[in-house]
Amino acid sequence: GVFSHLEMLEAQAHEADRKQEEKKQQEEKLTSLKERVEELRIQRDRLQAKVDLQKKRQSGKEGVVSGAAELSAGAVLEWKIRSVKGMLQLFYLTGISGKLTKQGVCFSISTAYESTYLDSYHLDLLTKPAVRIHRHSVPVFIPLEQIAKRYLQTDIRRFLSILSDHLNAYAGRKYQADQLQERFSDQLEGSLQRNSLCNLLAFNYKVPSGGKTFPFSARLIYRDICCSLPTEVMVSCTVKAPAHLEETAAAHSELFRHMALHKAFCTFSSTEEKVD
């Protein structure tokens, strides 16, 4: 009766209030968002104008402008700090970089394959009473102790140089195997097998010939762990195949001996295109 009718009206009124409140909140939110967008647009345009002016000035005078009294002493120091940091970054590109510590030096050895820089490794050295390694990030399969035993006490430069040879060769082998897996996975059959030092590789790949593809298998052994090219290569066709494919296997074997793995596979694709 009346009571439930009243309840219904009350509920309706509540609901209407709630909806109105919701609507109001949304409108307020929208307005504040809109204001924020305007604010940011103005900030962006101002910054853009500053940068455009800078660029015009920079192109007008090729080279640098003397700082003069434009900036505060603190800002000049910050400029110098950034400049020195920039030079320290250059040492990273040379392969040997480092930082003095309270008890010695922390060296950083960078590795690269041609134009791509790869992982870098750290060596925290203590210098008193004698030079010794405190901490390092050199992987366990690199003969660090051996190299340190021979050179660390007598010739630190030589020690770092030889360690760098090992690390760069490892990084180079790993890079080739990674590139092969990433870029030529359609020519590989199954997974590429490798050990941690990346000086033993085994993989199966497909060789097209006369409209068909033949399965080949390759094993690469890198006995010189300071080298990123293999010392032994075995390539064979895994099924009974026409005689000329034996020549192909021999040719591939030679190729893998003298050319980086991913570059060798690049030549396969390009010769294939030429044949077609």
Added chain:
Amino acid sequence: MDISMCHVYEDEIKSLEEEIKLLAEQYEDIQQESTFYSEEEILMAIKAFQSELQGESKGNESRSDLKAQLESLEADLSFLMKFTCVQFTSHSKRTVERYRNRTVQKHRISGKCHSLSFQLEFQLLEMQDEEKVSTVITDLSIVMESGEDANVSKFVSRTEEHGDLLTFFRSLSSYAEWYEHRRRTFLHFKVVSIKLLSI
């Protein structure tokens, strides 16, 4: 209707904030790269900075750190140059591209290793994807003092072709050491032969 407008605004806010961040970084890059302060100006700034600090009643921690930070960095740099025998005599850098996860900088460097001088120009591309930052060298150009040596020019052109900056520096060290040793040996024999001739 209103809800989708909200999303539109929120997306625009996000993209504007990113743009502003990039522009601010660009501004700082250009500011850094187009100014130069000589060593005297730096020394004057250090002095002025120190007197500013003393003037302030409470020593501001972060500000006094600046001087200490500069000294520590310069000590590192000086050590590295002495240790590796590689000295950079000039370095100019110019940010050519700056996007959210991609920066390209053009570098021009001159320096020497032992007594061999070299000049380098290259572009450094830094890309950030997920957690890894990758660094790639492009457009490498090398000029070396002993450029007349056929082996050196062959080495230099092969290195340039592959952008192999790291190998350049690693080989430069040993070559420069050998070159220095040879130079001294020749000088020694020159002196000795002059002495002999004058007897």
